[in-house]
Amino acid sequence: MVKAQNNQDGPVAPLWVRRPEALLLVAYSVAALVFTGQIVAVILRGADWPTALSVLLAGGGVALSWWRPWAGLVVASAASFAVTAVGHDPLSVWMMAVLVLFSVTLRGKQPLAGTGIVAAFFLGAFMTLGGFRGGAIVGAAALFSAIAGGATGAALRIHREHWRTLEERAESAIATREIEATRRVTEERLRIARDLHDVIGHQVAMLSLHLGAAEIGLPEDAEPSRQALVSARSSARTVIVETQRILALLRLGDDISDDEALRPTPALSGLEGLVASFESIGLDVRPSIDIPAGFVEPGVGVTVYRVVQEALTNAYRHGEGAATVDVRERDGRICVTVENRVGHSLRDSGSGSGLGLVGMRERVESSSGRLTIDSDDGRFRVHAEFSPLGAAV
Secondary structure, X not given: OOOOOHHHHOOOOOHHXXXXXXXXXXXXXXXXXXXXXXXXXXXXXOOOHHHHHHHHHHHHHHHHHOOOHHHHHHXXXXXXXXXXXXXXXXXXXXXXXXXXXXXXXXXXXXXXXXXXXXXXXXXXXXXXXXXXXXXXXXXXXXXXXXXXXXXXXXXXXXXXXXXXXXXXXXXXXXXXXXXHHHHHHHHHHHHHHHHHXXXXXXXXXXXXXXXXXXXXXXXXXXXXXXXXXXXXXXXXXXXXXXXXXXXXXXXXXXXXXXXXXXXXXXXHHHHHHHHHHHHHOOOOEEEEEEOOOOOOOHHHHHHHHHHHHHHHHHHHXXXXXXXXXXXXXEOOEEEEEEEEEEOOOOOOOOOOOOHHHHHHHHHHHHOOOEXXXXXXXXXXXXXXXXXXOOOOO
8 A cells, every 4th residue: 555655745843743742751751750849849848658668659659550550540549538637738649640641641541530530539639638628629620630631631632543543544545446456457458459459450351452452553564663552551551560569568467358359349339339339327418419320530530429428427326317418510510519507415435536637638739639627507518529530629
């Protein structure tokens, strides 16, 4: 699969999104600093052993949470009871418990349960052993510090998952685009191969046949003309051989069925069948086809067919209501117009890649035609003009 590059295809993800363990290390580093500072304060103040034990209990909860998040959270939060019981300021223990809660929720654990555990221990110690010391302000600080720790960790985890989802979608979109482009190119290559085989091969074969007939009909004394015809027939055979070589290259990787490979080349005579095939799958088509018999060179006829086919495919996928198809001779040119109303929803699951329109334009230009695509007043219109012989319009 093609990998999306953040610095090329979109904004760069923050470092903590690309390396989520960095935030955990920061949280545990801050907790370690708080623990170290509290231990130093206990030593300098010469506090009794119950106070030191309560601080060590909180530090042990922090360390345990690295391997056992829930157990470590409970131990660090329960230390608030111990430090309150000995009459020490519980602020440092609260900070360590909140940092553990932050790391637990950041790792994807249930934020409501974690916040509830910490808030219950904080408020329980404050209202029982602490005897509401400090008043409502301290109680509110205990409650909201627990909520802040849990909410912050959960919010950052959700944000990180959102970034990951965007990156996965970008990778999927790039891979799908490449697959669709390859499929379209392969499909058009095989169409060209069939057209070359049936149109050019047939015309060169007929040319060789007529050259042979002309050679037979020459008088005995027309040796220079005979040699010229022999040379022309040799060139025609060379064209056939080279065409077969090109066809072999175009058909590399061709896995189409034998029935598909033997299907005759599309032509103007097949437009009615093409319209009927789209009507059979539910598209309302209103055709108006009026081209004099024998008026169009076969190669141009193939291009006209393909333009109508691609335009009706787009009308079926992206349009609504009836699609009008108008193919007629006007001022010595072939004019093709397919028009439909743009729909608000797609009939199928794919939104298309736009490569069909690119292929249509390239095919029209290869026949020396002119293609116009526009969308006005909610209607999508494809218009192409050709010379019947494929000369520049």
